[in-house]
Amino acid sequence: GTDFRELTTIRLALKDGPAPDPAAATADAYTAHRPAMSHARTELNKSVPEDQEVDKLVDFYAAEMEAQLDEAMVWSLTDLDARFTVIRSTESNMGNFVCDIVRIAMDAEVVLFNSGTLRSDMVHGAG
Known part of the structure; x- marks a missing residue:
């Protein structure tokens, strides 16, 4: 989302096993091997609690970036x-x-x- 007011989580679940052989596979074989996908939209507002671990990471990388901005x-x-x-x-x-x-x-x-x-x-x- 714009201005970090929302985010979308996308999850892909890959199938176990090798991909179908292109020379022998049918369309159904490819469809059966296709990863499952789901997504969820989250509005970022005061109802979403802050994550202290994420805050620490953001602070760390913000300081790292600040130190390197002139390079x-x-x-x-x-x-x-x-x-x-x-x-x-x-x-x-x-x-x-x-x-x-x-x-x-x-x-x-x-x-x-x-x-x-x-x-x-x-x-x-x-x-």
Whole structure:
């Protein structure tokens, strides 16, 4: 949600066992192997209690980020387009760049990224 007033939890339950053989599988085999998905929307208001462990993590990372704000984190050889008209309507090199960084840093196979997180609305020049 906008301004952290709500969040959505998405749960995927993967099936045990190997994926169907593409050469021999029927459509039903693929459907049976499809992960189960559920989601729940939570409105963040005073009825949701604060989580002290989360507060500690937020405080820790906020202090870490504050200490590093004046340091260059990355260099790019090309312009990175983060204009709202681009990032909110199509794939962009800025979105790909951010997802690649997260994927590598977290050793993840997949990154889901809400492009609305990027708020600069500009093209970041190479460098």
